[in-house]
Amino acid sequence: MLVHVQNLLNGEQLKHFRQRLEAPEAPWVDGRVTAGHQGVHVKQNQQIAEGSVVSAELGGIVLAALERLPLFISAALPNQVYPPMFNRYENGMHFGSHVDGSVRLIPNNGVKMRTDLSATLFLSPPENYDGGELMVEDTYGTQSIKLAAGDMVLYPASSLHRVTPVTRGVRVACFFWVQSMVRDDCQRALLFDLDNAIQRLTATGADDAARVHLTGCYHNLLRMWSDI
Numbered sequence: 263m264l265v266h267v268q269n270l271l272n273g274e275q276l277k278h279f280r281q282r283l284e285a286p287e288a289p290w291v292d293g294r295v296t297a298g299h300q301g302v303h304v305k306q307n308q309q310i311a312e313g314s315v316v317s318a319e320l321g322g323i324v325l326a327a328l329e330r331l332p333l334f335i336s337a338a339l340p341n342q343v344y345p346p347m348f349n350r351y352e353n354g355m356h357f358g359s360h361v362d363g364s365v366r367l368i369p370n371n372g373v374k375m376r377t378d379l380s381a382t383l384f385l386s387p388p389e390n391y392d393g394g395e396l397m398v399e400d401t402y403g404t405q406s407i408k409l410a411a412g413d414m415v416l417y418p419a420s421s422l423h424r425v426t427p428v429t430r431g432v433r434v435a436c437f438f439w440v441q442s443m444v445r446d447d448c449q450r451a452l453l454f455d456l457d458n459a460i461q462r463l464t465a466t467g468a469d470d471a472a473r474v475h476l477t478g479c480y481h482n483l484l485r486m487w488s489d490i
């Protein structure tokens with residue numbers, strides 16, 4: 263399941279992000295520092311040093327925005343969110359086909375988390391660069407994703423994906439992983455669909471008793487499938 267989250271960050275926040283990330287002192291390093299065995303051969307980009315002040319500050323803003331967003335909660339059913347990271351592609355930089363590492367150590371506390379979902383939050387307006395599409399191999403074929411600045415895509419961390427070469431301009435994005443309460447993508451997609459239907463029944467004032475039963479089904483499925 264691919265989920266498009268619109269306007270996670272507003273114009274004011276994006277301006278602040280760009281100022282901080284484009285500042286001469288911003289600690290950009292070779293992206294291969296966090297790549298695994300598979301990624302190190304195909305990854306060619308830059309990222310902000312993990313544990314830096316700017317990474318912690320901007321990452322905190324992203325996490326706060328996620329917490330306020332019912333769509334993210336409903337789609338991801340988050341248990342753990344990896345501290346957001348930031349990357350940059352320019353001058354032909356790209357990231358070849360790979361699957362994200364399945365288990366990561368959270369840098370600030372050493373806790374292990376499973377990566378169920380990958381997230382990319384676009385920070386550069388799409389008209390500012392050519393290329394830089396995120397290509398995700400989905401059940402229905404390969405999806406090409408290039409979103410407005412401030413928009414985010416959530417996709418299964420188990421899927422093969424790549425970023426095409428940036429041939430003009432600069433593509434800056436934020437990325438992170440989520441360990442979901444429900445590890446299976448199909449089960450999570452079904453719960454998301456059910457939740458959306460229940461929300462719609464609530465909004466349209468449909469049969470209340472039936473809605474209560476459906477809500478019960480939702481929670482009982484979540485109880486059955488969650489591994490917290």
Ligand code: NI
Nearest residue numbers: 360361362423
């Ligand atoms: Ni990746």
